[in-house]
Amino acid sequence: MExxxxxxxxxxxKEYLSxxxxxxxxxxxGFFVENYREHFIExxxxxxxxxxxxxxxxxxxxMVDSNLYYRNIRxxxxxxxxxxxxxxxxKKDSGPFxxxxxxxxxxxxxxxxxxxxxxxxxxxxxxxxxxxxxxQAIQHYENSISAIEKFQEGEMNYLREYSKANxxxxxxxVLMKYxxxxxxxxxxxxxxxxxxxxxxxxxxxxxxxMAQFFAMDKSNYVVMHFEEKLKKEGQxxxxxxxxxx
Numbered sequence: 230m231e232x233x234x235x236x237x238x239x240x241x242x243k244e245y246l247s248x249x250x251x252x253x254x255x256x257x258x259g260f261f262v263e264n265y266r267e268h269f270i271e272x273x274x275x276x277x278x279x280x281x282x283x284x285x286x287x288x289x290x291x292m293v294d295s296n297l298y299y300r301n302i303r304x305x306x307x308x309x310x311x312x313x314x315x316x317x318x319x320k321k322d323s324g325p326f327x328x329x330x331x332x333x334x335x336x337x338x339x340x341x342x343x344x345x346x347x348x349x350x351x352x353x354x355x356x357x358x359x360x361x362x363x364x365q366a367i368q369h370y371e372n373s374i375s376a377i378e379k380f381q382e383g384e385m386n387y388l389r390e391y392s393k394a395n396x397x398x399x400x401x402x403v404l405m406k407y408x409x410x411x412x413x414x415x416x417x418x419x420x421x422x423x424x425x426x427x428x429x430x431x432x433x434x435x436x437x438x439m440a441q442f443f444a445m446d447k448s449n450y451v452v453m454h455f456e457e458k459l460k461k462e463g464q465x466x467x468x469x470x471x472x473x474x
Contacts, residue, residue: 275357276474281345283470286370286463288342293456293463299337300453302415306332307446314439320430324421330395331404333442335413336388339377339456346371360473366466373459377452384448391445394438400428 310329313319319326349357355364407419429435 272359274352275359278345278349278352278357279363279470279473281348282367283345283467285342285345286467290460290463292339292342293460296337296339297453297456299415300449300456303333303335303337303449304446304453306415307442307449310442311446314435319427322424323427324424326427327399327403327407327425328418328420330399330438330442331407331418332415333445334388334392334395335415336385338381339452341374360469363466363469363473366462366469370459370462370466373455373462376455377459380448380452380455384445384452387441387445387448391438391441394434394441397434398427398429398438400425 306329309325310333313326313329349355355367358364358367403421403425407421408417409419410417427435
């Protein structure tokens with residue numbers, strides 16, 4: 230018994246070309262669809278992170294405004310304290326000297342909000358951001374944050390040294406008597422009455438205290454400078470982000 234196999238007519242080159250073209254189009258289309266999908270997801274994530282960062286910056290600006298308000302009050306207290314010392318007023322009436330010297334212990338520090346920044350860093354950092362101007366603005370903003378934190382740390386070191394020198398000059402009984410309230414702020418203390426004596430009028434000890442105060446006062450102005458710079462950078466960065474959302 231003979232078996233006859235079916236014979237297929239050979240394909241011409243046009244059919245091969247057509248099949249190749251169809252396969253090529255399918256692979257290419259799949260590539261572009263997948264690429265677009267990844268791009269769409271990345272763009273959505275970028276917008277999400279930028280939105281969170283914008284909220285962080287808005288919180289930072291509010292904190293800066295509050296901090297600048299209290300630091301300017303502190304600057305005025307420092308001017309009064311300086312006058313108490315340079316005009317030798319403390320020798321005639323120690324009350325304002327005690328009062329202003331005690332108020333300088335109160336501190337209002339800038340603390341950033343960085344929830345959005347941290348999420349972005351954990352997800353891959355600045356590579357998620359495609360706008361080079363935004364990347365550069367974020368880097369400048371972060372640098373200003375670092376500067377503020379650095380100078381605040383130095384300021385706190387001066388405060389610790391000032392406090393030590395303070396204890397050599399001011400009678401703590403007087404400070405406790407006129408504390409005013411358990412919560413310290415720039416207005417909680419009372420001005421001591423009756424010209425209470427200092428622990429010492431030794432010029433060298435008072436000079437050490439005032440030297441630490443002077444360094445601390447200069448740090449206050451440095452921090453204010455960088456806070457004002459940070460605020461401006463934050464406002465500009467928010468505008469850039471708004472154009473990208």
